[in-house]
Structures are given as C-alpha cells and as structure tokens.
Amino acid sequence: KEQLLGLYVLDCANQDEAIAAARDLKRVNPTAVYEIRPIMLYLPGATLAAR
Structure with missing residues (x-):
C-alpha cells in the first residue's frame, strides 16, 4: 500500500x-510525510568520528 x-x-x-x-x-x-534520517559519508581508510 505504501x-x-x-x-x-x-x-x-x-x-x-x-x-x-x-x-x-x-x-x-x-x-x-517527511522522515529525517541521519546518514554518514563513508570514506575507505578514514576513521569514523565518535558520537
């Protein structure tokens, strides 16, 4: 239906x-209807920032 x-x-x-x-x-x-979802850019070899 959706x-x-x-x-x-x-x-x-x-x-x-x-x-x-x-x-x-x-x-x-x-x-x-709008839904907000955070996404993160993934770069190979880069360290991920702590949340």
Missing part, C-alpha cells in the same frame, strides 16, 4: 536545520 516516491539528501549542520528544511518542504506539499 510507495517510496523519492528522497532528498540534504547537508544540514544540525538537526534543527534539518527540521526547518522539512518544514519548508511541507509547505510545498502539505499532504506528504
């Missing part, structure tokens, strides 16, 4: 900035 219609990959400095971007997108398409 479909994946597309996704946006945004480079945000923090979660507040990501939420603000999702709110802006919601104004354009008020019936859509």
